Amino acid sequence: MTGVKFVASWSGGKDSALAVHRAVKAGNIPAMSWTMFDKEQNQSKSHALPLEIIQAQAKQLGVPLMIRKADWAGYETQFLDAMRVCKAHGIPQAVFGDIDLEDHLSWVQSMCAKAGIDAVHPLWEEPRRKLLEEFIREGFEAYIVVVNTKLMPAEFLGRRFTIELMDELEALGIDSCGESGEFHTVVVDGPIFKERIPLKMGETVEKDGYVFSMCKLDEKLPQAE
Numbered sequence: 464m465t466g467v468k469f470v471a472s473w474s475g476g477k478d479s480a481l482a483v484h485r486a487v488k489a490g491n492i493p494a495m496s497w498t499m500f501d502k503e504q505n506q507s508k509s510h511a512l513p514l515e516i517i518q519a520q521a522k523q524l525g526v527p528l529m530i531r532k533a534d535w536a537g538y539e540t541q542f543l544d545a546m547r548v549c550k551a552h553g554i555p556q557a558v559f560g561d562i563d564l565e566d567h568l569s570w571v572q573s574m575c576a577k578a579g580i581d582a583v584h585p586l587w588e589e590p591r592r593k594l595l596e597e598f599i600r601e602g603f604e605a606y607i608v609v610v611n612t613k614l615m616p617a618e619f620l621g622r623r624f625t626i627e628l629m630d631e632l633e634a635l636g637i638d639s640c641g642e643s644g645e646f647h648t649v650v651v652d653g654p655i656f657k658e659r660i661p662l663k664m665g666e667t668v669e670k671d672g673y674v675f676s677m678c679k680l681d682e683k684l685p686q687a688e
Contacts, residue, residue: 465490469556469583470529470549473498475512475520476648477605477624478560478586478640481598483524484655485585486558493655494554495529496521497545502534510647511609511675516660519680523656539574546578556581562642563588591640595629603653606662607646608676614645617674621664624648649678 471483473496483493498517499508506513514530521528529548533541546557557580561568568584575582586594598605605624610617615637622628629639637645652659665677 467491467556468494468554469558470495470497470546470554470580471524471526472557472559473517473520474560474647475507475510475517475650476560477595477598477603477650478562480560480603480605480650480653480655481594481601482558482560482585484601484603484653486583487655489585491556491558493524493526495549495552496524496526497529497531497549497557499538499541499545500530500532502532502537508533509609509644510649511677512649513677513679515680516649516662516678519660520650520656523658523660525657542574543578546575546580550579554580556583558583558585560584560586562586562591562594562640564642591638591642592629595624595640596626599624599626601654603650604659605648605650606664606676606678608649608664608678609647610674611645611672612669612674613672614643619646620667620674621676 469486469491471493473479501508507517518528531541531545557575559571561584572582607619607622610620632639651662661681663679663681665679668675668677
């Protein structure tokens, strides 16, 4: 089925961006972007992106942004609420960037079913490296903004996501897709965006075995007409 409206489960990183791209190429229509933020901080969960970056991404996608805030204890409640809001707005599908983590797929499908939303996983069970090469080939631009220093060296923070970077990671025995939480990315350009997002890497922050780049907008984006 094509021409179906969907909400993008949007982390701000490479997997969610490629999932949206595939959904659009299949003929479906992005109608909303949805991101979960930390309950106590004005940044996205896991990727630690500031609100202004997530807002800029939604603007370049050309869709309204929905934010929910939760700690892990309240995550399920906020997830369900977000999906029910989408359903009430006539959006029947939610697109996710999961690749091969069965537990997360099952959880997402269960939660979406409760809200009457169809969970769609355009990347599911495809080879990780194949997906990454497609991401680069399609013209996406992304940077590493979070590194789990228990799983990979901190010096990869801030690096652009390229084929050469993937080769470096794999030579060290590190999953170049980061599916076990080795790192997270931010997407600043690609075929799903109207214009490139002017990103500026900020100070480096260390916390609980992770290093974060506190990125921000480098300049004000032009207002949408």
